[in-house]
Amino acid sequence: MTDPLSPIFAALADPTRRTILGMLLEDDMAVTDVAEPFQMSLAAISKHLQVLAEAGLISREKRGRVIWCKLEPDALKAASVWMQGFGQFEPVDLDALERFLAVELQDGEG
Amino acid sequence: MTDPLSPIFAALADPTRRTILGMLLEDDMAVTDVAEPFQMSLAAISKHLQVLAEAGLISREKRGRVIWCKLEPDALKAASVWMQGFGQFEPVDLDALERFLAVELQDGEG
DNA sequence: GACATATTCAACCATCCGGTTGACGATGCC
DNA sequence: GGCATCGTCAACCGGATGGTTGAATATGTC
Structure with missing residues (x-):
């Protein structure tokens, strides 16, 4: 399952x-601070x-004993691009579109 | 759980x-025709x-013994709108997408 | 060293998910 | 009526998911 879109939408x-x-x-936020407003355990968060x-969709970087979470918009962008293929365009080869998006995603990461 | 976005993204x-x-x-397509290209049972489809x-995301209408499935773009639009709330990246790589689609449409069908 | 804080790990549990198969209700055709 | 076709239902299965708790691992502070 090297398909990048499924885990994005599932998330x-x-x-x-x-x-x-x-x-x-x-x-950016620390894990503990992310968890604070929720009524569930830290482990769940x-x-x-x-x-x-x-x-x-996010990246995590450890600085000291705190792990900072940061939004990574590229994944959202990939999903958004996929959806725009439905909103505004005529028939598309989705497999090819997914290959296109896979390249797009790899492009984003170092 | 009347939240409409979760079932859309899950789907x-x-x-x-x-x-x-x-x-x-x-x-629009009949259920049997939707199932045809897949290697799984009709029940699964x-x-x-x-x-x-x-x-x-779709609607189904029974005509005779055939059930016709029709894309309902509004749900996709709802998800798209949600994502654009995140969108500094809002003008997605539309240039790249259009180049991709141009190639696709030439390449694929007539 | 001792202790507190930040985060994950591990085990567990209930439920959901994606698939199967076989039976079933509707519909169309001869 | 009799039969094939369309599609869903029901029961089942294995694996994923979302949550819990308690222990473990780092790191910072005194």
Whole structure:
């Protein structure tokens, strides 16, 4: 499953994770601070951040004992581009589109 | 859980379902015809169509004994709008996408 | 060294998901 | 009526998901 879009959409399918993305839109945050407004355990939030990171939607950088989470817009952009293929364009070869997006994503990462 | 976005993203998280949406972009299709190119049972495709319908991404209309599936772009638009809330990247790589689509459309069908 | 904080790991649990198969209700055709 | 076709339903299965708790690993502070 090297398809990049599936984990992105799967990550976006959870409202907690979408809320987290919204929080990270304002600023980078430590894991503990991300977890603070939620009524669930820190471990649960940590797992959500793991899902977001594996989808490429965020990155995590450890500085000292704190792990900073940062929004990575490229993955969202990939999903957005895919959807625009539906909104505005005529029939498209989706497999080719996904190959295109895969290249796009690789492009973004160092 | 009346949140409309979660089922939409969850539906998009499966590559089979995304492919189905791509097929329906060209034209409305009967369930059997949707299932034809896939290496899985008709019942499995029927379930996928159920998921897409519950997310609002398609509608199904019974005419005779055939059920016609139709793309409903509004749901996709809702998800797209949500993502644009994130969009500093909003003017997606439309240039690249258009170049891609131009090649695609020439290459593919007439 | 001792202790507190930040985060993950591991085990566990209930539920959901994607697939199968076989039976079933509707519909169209002869 | 009898039969094939269209599509879903129901039961089942293995694996993923979302949550819990408690222990473990780093790191910072005194």
